Amino acid sequence: MSHRQVMEALSGLLLVLFVAMISATVVSNALPQIIQALKGTQSQYTWVVTASLLTATAATPIWGKLADLFSKKVLVQVAIVIFVIGSMICGIAQNTPQLIAARAFQGLGMGGLQALVQVVIAAMIPPRERGRYNGYLGGVMALATVGGPLLGGVIVDTSWLGWRWCFYVCVPFAVVAFFLLQKTLHLHTVRRAEAQIDYLGATLIAAGVSVILIWVTFVHNSFAWLSWQTAAMVGGGVVLLALAILVEARVKEPIVPLRIVVQRTPALAILASVAVGMAMFGGSVFLGQYFQIGRGYSPTKAGLMTIPLMAGVLISSTIAGQLITRSGKIKPYIVTGTVVLMGGFAALASIDHATKLVYVGAAMALVGIGVGMTMQNLVLAVQNTVALRDIGSASGTVTFFRSLGGTIGVSVLGAVLADRITADIPRRMAEAGIPVPAGGSSGGIGTLDLKDMPAPIAAIVRAAYGDATAHIFLISAIIAIVGFLAALVLPRITLRTSVDLAAPKDEAAEDEPGPVAEPQPTAGDHRADDEPYQGAHAADRIQAEPVSAAPVSGAVVIGRVEGPDRRPVAGALLTVTDYPGHQVAREVSAADGGFRLNLPSGGSYLLICAAEQHQPMATMLSVGLGETYRDIALAGACVVEGRVSGVGGEPVHGATVTLTDARGEVVGAAVSGPDGGYVLADLYPGEYTLTATAENTLPVAQAVVVDGAGSHRFDVVVRSNATVAGTVRSARSGQPVADASVMLLDAFGNVAGTAVTAEDGRYEFVGLVPGAYTLTASGYAPVAARVDLAGEHTDRDIVLGEPGPATPVTVSPSDQVES
Template sequence: MANHVASKAPETAESVDAVVMTHRQILEALTGLLAAFFTAILSSTIVANALPTIISDLKGTQTDFAWVITAALLANAATTPIWGKLADLFSKKLLVQLSIVIFVIGSVMAGLSDNMPLLLTARVIQGIAMGGLTALAQAIIGTMIPPRQRGRYSGYMGAVMAVGTAGGPLLGGLIVDSPLGWRWTFYVCVPLAVIALVLLQKTLKIKHVRRPAKIDWAGATLLTAGVSLILIWVSFAGKADYYDWWSWQSALMVGGGLLLLVAMVFVESRVSQPIIPLKIITQRTTALAILASVATGVAMFGSSSFLGQYFQISRGATPTQAGLLMLPLIAGNLIGSVVSGQLISRFGRWKIFLVAGSVLMIGGLGLAATIDHATDLTLVGIYIAILGLGLGMLMQNLVLAVQNTVKAQDIGSASSSVAFFRSFGGAVGVSVLGAVLANRVSELSSSGLAKLGVPAGGSASSGSLDLVDMPEPIRNIIRAAYGDATAMIFAISAVIGVVALLSVLFIKERALRKTIDLEPAQQGADTPEAATAK
């Protein structure tokens, strides 16, 4: 792939957004950044245990449940490459602050929502902001810290991610169970965002060099439209009120979506500054890391999105109890992220953690695929703790592997590309898994109701999450249906997780460089000669 990368030596320090910084300077600079990142993560997880209550209150369905999550993830994924490109062109500090402002607007709108369309719109706005915060956090770390030391600081980011992921469902559950109500699961993030904004202004001081701005809006539009069309098809296909899997509507939507994505690739190969640089994502390490990120996104977002629903609907837990029951997943994530980051910085070896993380992720998903509505909750906790360990080892370290192979000026685009595909995998995963869950619940509910002599149809078998007004015998059948159907979600995710394992096995391990930018001898980046196979 050497011919795809500029062969000239890297430019002087003026071409890079940062100079070498001390540990103390880095920690000071990271304070506000990590606060902003924490707010973004918290906002995406705090609704996990509130969603059953929100959907019930707004008279939504299982499809609506999936789309409240998918809307934010899709907006996140679609805008992440744009934010990454902007990070290569404009002040990263200003962009992070802009992301926070957009996030506050979306959060207030979500809290004020009184119907599903308004809530989905607010979630899209939140997703746009989260795309910026996620991409920019990775890009700023990449421009401040040499890869050899980055594992240590990526570990800090992983810890923040783990705490936000852990605290989100628990805090959301507490808020829903309190007199504040579910709307405050959105409002509570606003003061946190303002605090992050103030901290960023005071602590984040990184050098910026102005470059000509040229954004690939055509590519971004084609990408968003293509992905959205396919996800809409997945969400509604096979439902009686819409269209069959094999129908002219399905053919039109799938064909149209694929055509838009092909057009996007064509545009990206022609424009001078694409949002997803093909020369970067076709490098061996980046391409394999992207495949692994898609699979990891399905596992991460799919599991966390439907676990809270499993605990509340199937096992009768309150939102607060559901948050506590998810702590093993988060504890595993925290330990995996922090420990692997520290060990990578100490020994400079990173591939072993990607392989081990993939194995643990598949193992945890496989074990979780055995659960039903009566599984001992202690066993469920053990299974998701193993899953969390694997996710913690994978997420930040996949980004680290990519950042180690690209020039400093491309770190924003490369990091955001990996983050994009992880969010894209999550959006597709939640949408597809949500559709699978809804169909499976409908089948199991109809079967259970038939045994009671109750005709199928109505809210009891249409995916409604409003169980309050159902007679107890019917409510018990719906709870059992959700519990038994959830296993299929994990089984599918485990199969997809094998893609992550195969991808990281074929990644070549290169020694982590000790400089922020590539040295002249490394400009071939991803060639076998420059790589040291593990």
């Protein structure tokens, strides 16, 4: 896809991501007010967030697997519909349990939106180019995370709106995103008749995680750590997760592909994603509560306080994305991000209800920078290691574990915060001489409704919340160390420049006899862009000589054939011979340029690649047993050459000659030699614009057509810029006049130049377009003279002292006129 097509599709995808992110952030800052209005408790506060995260986590791998099997565009739109319905139900909830249930349903759509955006982008853009687009993702996420709390604060602070509009406000954005995607997103869909969804595995995973999170929420408060309830919940959760692993290892289409998870890069990226998930969700949820309850700020001001966190995400994700695209290296930025993340959490671990806001803001900025450098790049690292057919499952798996980390983080940190506050508030009340209600949490102490509390008790509750927040960030800092260690042992990753590792195979061909069907383009291909770069008979050749799908026990070479500008070359013929010259393999590249060569054994071979409109290439290939990845870049077979000369036929040395294609992209550039000659090679047939420019000449552009392989000659004639110069003299004495002001006007009265004469009265105007001009000079009585420029250099003196009518002058390249 061209850059314009990618940006058009991204407009809808980024809006979808914005909707999913703002639905969480707009609630996080308003949640204290919502819980107060619904008379909820601290445990219910946590579960309003956890419920949506839990269902989003459980649904994420399902959405990812569906994206590998069905239309990604339709799935995104279905997720939007589910999200809109869930948001409307949240807005009409009458109590906290109803709100928690509605948030769980809304989470199904949120999980789909967050996972599918990553999948669709991976299907459109190669990993090497995806870094700079991740900057857009980081910017949208930062905007949603900054604007969400502010918007939520304004809504709950506005009496005529009310907290319910925190859920309704996302609906119009989602509706606009639905129709925008319908217009801008166009992806090719490969349907597989044998597709199966592992609903049992997804159910077991969700059930196992839910049971453990419920145990985390109620342990120590409702029952002891060592009790039959603990044994039942923890044991039941472990058994359910063990059963899920057994199911995932046996089913044909697992929700969490173990073959991907057990690989080194995905496994380490998943481990680091857990820490990042805790940072992203825990920071936004509990920082808002810290500023409102612990520091006493209004929801709007609390949203403003979180700006450093989101500014860090925006700046770091944008800069890191650009640097990754340029270098193709990703590990240094992930490692640096985890180090900064640890530092930010360590700084937040020392705050209390009286910490200076400058210090808190600096610590939040560090956390934001760490999140921005790691979150999207961990997904990118995994996507770089898998084939396009597994992009959905891989992206969904990483997003699943990141959401799981956030879910566990919010639950665990919320449980620690609730436990800390439950023990701290009665102690502080006793120290202040205030009677402690029976049970320690009656009388409104266990709720977040500070408005109904007496002022002394409300002050104690605020101080307890402000001081207890540091403990949860200390836990986050410890977990961030795990993320740092995982990032540190990541292998060195160089991002590939192709959307897919190799041409995907039609798996149905392995089970059915008969010829293999014509390879289909992947989701990232765009036929309109790729068509000029495929051979004229590429489709016929693909049908006649399809890529073999039969498994081979020897060596396998997988790769992609590309043109000079990294576009796929379809129908390229690849031949492999051994040292004696015997042919051992022969294949034709698929529609996306992918190929797969099955060799009898490891060793050294000669690989020959030829394609229409391209120069053939031969290279030595050393392979071992198993799979070897090797991309092939072919040069174009067309050459444009010619000569740059002046009007009189003299050669122009040092002229810059540029060739641009129909899309305005530069495909070749050269500098003319002493004889004026230039050569532009490695070109495709097509229509181009040839431009030449040199010093003191006017730029020249002409349309050229390259209609076949071989050399095409196009000579260029450039015209020199016009120059007018002369001396300003006194009419009486004839002496040169210094410091006189000279102005040059064109035929339309526009000022083409101004000058002040030197000691010898000289002036000069260079770089002019030939035409009619008027010279005026001041310092004496104004004198006007008409000057016609038609060539290279014209001298025109001016006499001051005796006013007279303007004298028209016609200047040619070989004439010099004085007066």
